[in-house]
Amino acid sequence: MKIICTRQNLIQGVSTAQRAVSAKNPLPILSGILLTAKDNRLEMHATDLEMGIQCIIPCNVQEEGSVVLPAKYLGDIVRRLPDCSIQFETTQGTNVVIRYGQSEITINGYQAEEFPTLPNIQGKNLLTLPEEELREYLRQILFAASQDENRPVFTGVLMEIFNQQIRLVATDTHRLALKEVKTKEEVSDINVIIPGKTLNELARVIGEADKEVTISLGDNQVIFGMEDTLLISRLIEGQFPNYRQVIPQGYKTRIRVKTKDFLEAVERASLLARVGTQIIRLNIEEEKIVISANTEVGKIHEEVPVYLQGEPMQIAFNALYLIDALRAVITENIYLDMSGPLSPGIIRPIKGEDYLSLVLPVRTV
Amino acid sequence: MKIICTRQNLIQGVSTAQRAVSAKNPLPILSGILLTAKDNRLEMHATDLEMGIQCIIPCNVQEEGSVVLPAKYLGDIVRRLPDCSIQFETTQGTNVVIRYGQSEITINGYQAEEFPTLPNIQGKNLLTLPEEELREYLRQILFAASQDENRPVFTGVLMEIFNQQIRLVATDTHRLALKEVKTKEEVSDINVIIPGKTLNELARVIGEADKEVTISLGDNQVIFGMEDTLLISRLIEGQFPNYRQVIPQGYKTRIRVKTKDFLEAVERASLLARVGTQIIRLNIEEEKIVISANTEVGKIHEEVPVYLQGEPMQIAFNALYLIDALRAVITENIYLDMSGPLSPGIIRPIKGEDYLSLVLPVRTV
Numbered sequence: 181m182k183i184i185c186t187r188q189n190l191i192q193g194v195s196t197a198q199r200a201v202s203a204k205n206p207l208p209i210l211s212g213i214l215l216t217a218k219d220n221r222l223e224m225h226a227t228d229l230e231m232g233i234q235c236i237i238p239c240n241v242q243e244e245g246s247v248v249l250p251a252k253y254l255g256d257i258v259r260r261l262p263d264c265s266i267q268f269e270t271t272q273g274t275n276v277v278i279r280y281g282q283s284e285i286t287i288n289g290y291q292a293e294e295f296p297t298l299p300n301i302q303g304k305n306l307l308t309l310p311e312e313e314l315r316e317y318l319r320q321i322l323f324a325a326s327q328d329e330n331r332p333v334f335t336g337v338l339m340e341i342f343n344q345q346i347r348l349v350a351t352d353t354h355r356l357a358l359k360e361v362k363t364k365e366e367v368s369d370i371n372v373i374i375p376g377k378t379l380n381e382l383a384r385v386i387g388e389a390d391k392e393v394t395i396s397l398g399d400n401q402v403i404f405g406m407e408d409t410l411l412i413s414r415l416i417e418g419q420f421p422n423y424r425q426v427i428p429q430g431y432k433t434r435i436r437v438k439t440k441d442f443l444e445a446v447e448r449a450s451l452l453a454r455v456g457t458q459i460i461r462l463n464i465e466e467e468k469i470v471i472s473a474n475t476e477v478g479k480i481h482e483e484v485p486v487y488l489q490g491e492p493m494q495i496a497f498n499a500l501y502l503i504d505a506l507r508a509v510i511t512e513n514i515y516l517d518m519s520g521p522l523s524p525g526i527i528r529p530i531k532g533e534d535y536l537s538l539v540l541p542v543r544t545v
Numbered sequence: 546m547k548i549i550c551t552r553q554n555l556i557q558g559v560s561t562a563q564r565a566v567s568a569k570n571p572l573p574i575l576s577g578i579l580l581t582a583k584d585n586r587l588e589m590h591a592t593d594l595e596m597g598i599q600c601i602i603p604c605n606v607q608e609e610g611s612v613v614l615p616a617k618y619l620g621d622i623v624r625r626l627p628d629c630s631i632q633f634e635t636t637q638g639t640n641v642v643i644r645y646g647q648s649e650i651t652i653n654g655y656q657a658e659e660f661p662t663l664p665n666i667q668g669k670n671l672l673t674l675p676e677e678e679l680r681e682y683l684r685q686i687l688f689a690a691s692q693d694e695n696r697p698v699f700t701g702v703l704m705e706i707f708n709q710q711i712r713l714v715a716t717d718t719h720r721l722a723l724k725e726v727k728t729k730e731e732v733s734d735i736n737v738i739i740p741g742k743t744l745n746e747l748a749r750v751i752g753e754a755d756k757e758v759t760i761s762l763g764d765n766q767v768i769f770g771m772e773d774t775l776l777i778s779r780l781i782e783g784q785f786p787n788y789r790q791v792i793p794q795g796y797k798t799r800i801r802v803k804t805k806d807f808l809e810a811v812e813r814a815s816l817l818a819r820v821g822t823q824i825i826r827l828n829i830e831e832e833k834i835v836i837s838a839n840t841e842v843g844k845i846h847e848e849v850p851v852y853l854q855g856e857p858m859q860i861a862f863n864a865l866y867l868i869d870a871l872r873a874v875i876t877e878n879i880y881l882d883m884s885g886p887l888s889p890g891i892i893r894p895i896k897g898e899d900y901l902s903l904v905l906p907v908r909t910v
Contacts, residue, residue, distance in 0.1 A: 253842055256816050262809065275843070282833075282848035283810065285817065288841070444627065445648065451621050452650065468647075476653070477618055478640070483647035 181245030181276075182269045183217045185237060190258045190266060193224045193237040194251070196409055199381045201251040202228035207296075212248040214295045215268070217241045225298060226251060231378050232298060233385075234410040246292035247274055253287055299412060303396030303403045307346070307367050311386040311406070314393055316510075317348060317359050318383040320535060323504040325376035326352035336373035336416040338423075343369075349423050350376065355501050356423060357508065357537040373420055374402055378413035385409060427538060428524065431517035433493040435464055435486040436530065439514050442469070443506040445482040449473045450499035452480050458500050459542050464493045464518075473499070495521045496542045505537045546610030546641075547634045548582045550602060555623045555631060558589045558602040559616070561774055564746045566616040567593035572661075577613040579660045580633070582606045590663060591616060596743050597663060598750075599775040611657035612639055618652055664777060668761030668768045672711070672732050676751040676758055676771070681875075682713060682724050683748040685900060688869040690741035691717035701738035701781040703788075708734075714788050715741065720866050721788060722873065722902040738785055739767055743778035750774060792903060793889065796882035798858040800829060800851040801895065804879050807834075808871040810847040814838045815864035817845050823865050824907050829858045829883075838864070860886045861907045870902045 197213045205211060205228055214225040222239045225232065247270050257278065258266075267279040274289040326334035338349040346361045382404055386393055394405040404411040449460045453473040463470040464486070471482040495518060506514070511529035518525050524538045562578050570576060570593055579590040587604045590597065612635050622643065623631075632644040639654040691699035703714040711726045747769055751758055759770040769776040814825045818838040828835040829851070836847040860883060871879070876894035883890050889903045 250842070253816065257813065260809065260813050260816065283813075283846060285813065285843060285845045287843040444625065448622065448625050448648075448650065451618065451625065477615070478650060478652035480650045481648060 181215070181217045181247055182243035182267070183222055183239045183241050184265055184267050185222060185239035187258065187261050187263050187266055189237040189239065190261075193222065193235045194255050194258050196235045196385055197224040197226040197233050198251045198255050199384065200226040200228055200231050200233040200411075205229075209248060209290050209294050210296070211250055211252070212290055212295070213251045213254060214246060214248050214292060216246040216292070217268075218244045225295070227296065227298070229296065230375065231381065231411065231413040233381075234298070234412070236408045243269075245270060247276055248290040248292055248295050249276060249287055250289070257285060257287070299398070299401060303398035303401070306341075306370070306395045306397055307363050307365055308392045308394045309361075311388050311391045311393055313361075315383050315387045317361065318379050320508045320510075320537075321348050321350045321357040321359050322376060322379060322383070323350075323508055324352060324355045324357035324537065325350040328352070332416050333373060333418040333420060335376050336420075337376055337379055338420040339370070339372050339374055341367050341370045349420070351421065351423060351426075353421075354498070355505060355537065355539045356426060357505070358423070358427075358535065360534040370397065371420075372397065372402065373416040373418065375413055375416055378402075378411065382411055385411065426524065427536070428517075428519045428526065431519055431526070432490050433464060433518040434489040435469060435516050436489075436513055437469065437484060437486045437516065439506060439509055439512060441484050442514070442516075443503065445471050445484050446499055446502050446506065449480050449482060450503060452477055453499050457542075458498050459496050459544065460499045460502070461494065461496045461544070464488065464495070466492065493518055493521065495525065496544045497525065497539055498542055501539045505539055508537060509535075546580070546582045546612055547608035547632070548587055548604045548606050549630055549632050550587060550604035552623065552626050552628050552631055554602040554604065555626075558587065558600045559620050559623050561600045561750060562589040562591040562598050563616050563620050564749065565591040565593055565596050565598040565776075570594075574613060574655050574659050575661070576615055576617070577655055577660070578616045578619060579611060579613050579657060581611040581657070582633075583609045590660070592661065592663070594661065595740065596746065596776070596778040598746075599663070599777070601773045608634075610635060612641055613655040613657055613660050614641060614652055615654070622650060622652070664763070664766060668763035668766070671706075671735070671760045671762055672728050672730055673757045673759045674726075676753050676756045678726075679758055680748050680752045682726065683744050685873045685875075685902075686713050686715045686722040686724050687741060687744055687748070688715075688873055689717060689720045689722035689902065690715040693717070697781050698738060698783040698785060700741050701785075702741055702744055703785040704735070704737050704739055706732050706735045714785070716786065716788060716791075718786075718905075719863070720870060720902065720904045721791065722870070723788070723792075723900065725899040735762065736785075737762065737767065738781040738783065740778055740781055743767075743776065747776055750776065791889065792901070793882075793884045793891065796884055796891070797855050798829060798883045799854040800834060800881050801854075801878055802834065802849060802851045802881065804871060804874055804877060806849050807879070807881075808868065810836050810849050811864055811867050811871065814845050814847060815868060817842055818864050822907075823863045824861050824909065825864045825867070826859065826861045826909065829853065829860070831857065858883055858886065860890065861909045862890065862904055863907055866904045870904055873902060874900075 216223040220241050222237050224235045269277050278285045340347040344363045348359045396403040449471050455477050456475040460473045468483050469486045513530045515528045524540050528536045581588040585606050589600045634642050643650045705712040709728045713724045761768040814836050820842050821840040825838045833848050834851045878895045880893045889905050893901045
C-alpha cells in the first residue's frame with residue numbers, strides 16, 4: 181500500500197471510523213482501523229462486532245493494498261501532523277511509514293487478513309431523512325433509553341413504520357419518549373429495535389445541512405448511509421414493551437407552563453435534592469406550581485406561574501428525569517398532563533402532536 | 546444578617562472565595578465560606594489554613610451579621626439563580642433564606658464564631674505589579690515547580706529581590722525556570738518561598754488589564770492585594786536550593802530554532818514515546834536537529850532546521866519536560882544551549898536576558 185492524502189481528509193476519516201472502536205474489546209486487532217487503498221480512495225473500517233463504520237476519503241493511490249493500524253495512535257498522530265501532503269507506505273509487511281515534510285513515523289500494524297470479515301453491507305433501502313432532522317429526532321428521544329445492558333431491549337430504540345408514519349420510541353421503564361414523523365416516500369411497514377449506542381454514534385456523525393441519511397435494513401442489521409460514511413449495526417432481538425398501554429388517554433390535570441422557567445426551577449430544586457434521592461414535590465395550584473424539596477442541606481420552595489385546566493394535584497418526581505425530559509423539548513411552552521399522583525406525567529409541546537415524553541411519578545409517604 | 550445583592554456580584558464573590566476551599570479538609574466548617582455583612586458590603590472569607598481568600602462585594606445591608614454557608618452548595622445555587630435582586634436573611638440562628646422572585650431556598654449553615662480566626666492581614670507593602678504581567682510571569686515558571694508534597698521547598702517558588710531586581714525561580718530538580726523583572730519602585734531585598742499552589746490560584750484570579758497587584762509580606766506570610774480581593778498565604782520555610790550553581794555559564798553547542806516547529810516535532814515524538822519512558826533523542830547536526838524515539842508501538846524520525854553554533858551533539862530528554870519548557874516560551878525563536886550529553890539544556894528566548902528554563906538530560910546507554 182502506498183498513498184498520498186491530505187491531513188484534513190485523514191483526520192476526518194480516522195475520527196469517524198474511530199467511533200466504532202471499543203476501548204474494552206478483548207481482540208487486539210479490533211483496537212485497529214483497517215485501511216484499504218484502491219481505486220484512488222482510502223477505505224477505513226472499524227468495528228466492535230456490534231457496530232461497524234466504513235469511511236471513504238479521497239487519496240492518490242500509488243500502490244493498492246491494505247493494513248490494520250492501531251486506532252488510538254493513528255488518531256493522535258494524524259491530528260498532530262503538519263498541514264502538508266502525507267504519504268503512507270507499508271514496509272516489512274505490516275509496518276507503515278507515514279512521511280510528512282522531512283520527517284517520518286513508522287507504526288507497527290496488523291495483517292489485514294486478521295481483521296474480521298465485514299458483514300454484507302447491502303440492505304433493503306428503506307427511506308431517507310435529512311441529516312439535521314434525524315439528529316434532532318434522536319436528541320429528543322435517546323435520553324429515555326436505558327444504559328443497563330442486562331435488559332437489552334430497553335437499551336434500544338424502537339423504530340416502527342406503519343402507514344407511512346415513522347415512530348421512534350425509547351424507554352427505560354421509568355420514562356419514555358416518543359417521536360412521530362410522516363415519511364415523504366412510500367415505505368413498507370417494519371418494526372425493529374436499534375441499539376441506543378448506535379444511534380448515539382450516528383447523532384455524532386450526522387448533522388450537516390442539506391445532506392441526507394439513507395436507512396436500509398439487512399439481515400438482522402440496519403445500515404445508515406451518509407455521503408462518504410456507512411454505519412452498520414446489528415438490531416436488538418426481542419419484543420419491545422407495549423408502550424401504547426402505558427400512555428394515558430386524557431388527563432385530570434393539565435398545566436401549561438414556560439419550558440425555561442419550569443426547567444430552571446427544577447434544576448435548582450435538584451441541587452438540594454441531590455443529597456437525597458432526587459425526589460422533588462410538585463404542588464399544582466390554580467395559577468402556579470410550587471416545586472419543593474427538603475434535605476439535610478436545606479430546603480427549596482419554587483413558584484412558577486402556570487395555566488391550569490382540571491383539578492389541582494400533588495405529585496412527586498425524580499428531578500433528574502424531569503430535567504432530561506424538559507431539556508429535550510424545543511417549544512417555548514409545554515403541557516404537563518397528569519391523571520393522579522401515581523399515574524405518569526406526560527410532557528407535550530404546545531403545538532404539534534408528533535412528540536411526547538412520559539415520566540413516572542415517585543410514591544411518597 | 547439581611548442583605549440584598551445582585552446575582553452577578555454574588556457569583557463573582559463566591560467563585561473567587563471558593564478557590565481557597567479545600568475538598569479534602571478534615572474540619573467541616575472549612576468547607577464553608579464566612580459571610581460578613583457590614584458597612585453596605587458583604588465580605589466573603591474562605592481558607593484551608595494554608596491559604597485564605599477575602600473577597601468584598603457591594604450589597605445593600607439591611608441588618609448586619611455573619612454566618613458560614615457550605616461553599617459548594619452556595620456556589621452551585623448562586624450560579625443557577627435567575628438574574629434578579631437576591632435577598633439573604635438568617636433565620637433560626639445559622640439557617641439562611643435566599644429569596645429571589647416568588648421563590649426561596651433555605652440552606653443550613655454554621656455559626657460564624659466557629660470559623661477559624663483569620664490571620665492579621667496587615668503586611669509590609671513590598672511592591673506592585675500589573676496583573677497581566679504578573680500572570681504571564683507565573684505562567685512562564687510555575688510548570689517547573691514540584692507537585693511532591695514530601696519535599697515542600699520544591700513545591701514553592703523562590704521570590705528573591707536584590708538590587709531592585711525581582712527574580713522568580715521554580716525547580717523540581719529535573720527542570721528549572723527563572724524569570725527576572727526590574728522593579729519600578731524602591732524595594733528592600735528579600736528572599737522568600739511562596740507555595741506553588743498559592744501562585745496557581747493567584748494566576749487564576751488576576752489578569753484584568755490596567756489593574757495592579759500589591760504584594761506585601763507579613764509574619765511568615767505573603768499577601769496579594771487586588772481591587773476587591775485579598776489572597777493570603779503562608780510562606781514555605783526552608784532553604785531554596787542554590788540554583789545558580791546548576792545553571793551552566795557558556796555552552797559548547799547552541800542551536801537557534803523556531804519554537805513552534807521544535808515544539809510540534811517533540812509533541813509528535815512524545816505520542817510514540819509515551820508507551821515507554823518518554824525518552825526522546827536529539828541528534829544535533831550542522832543544519833538540522835533530528836528528533837527520534839523508538840518504542841514497541843513504532844518509531845519516529847523528525848527533522849527540524851536549526852542554525853548551529855559550536856559542536857554537533859547527541860543528547861536525550863524526557864519529552865514532557867521539553868514540551869512544558871517550550872510551551873512556556875513566548876518568542877518565535879529560541880536558543881537551546883548545551884554543554885554535553887550529561888549537562889542540562891538551557892532554553893532562552895532569542896531576545897531578552899530575563900528568562901531561561903533548564904531541563905536535565907536523560908542518560909541513555
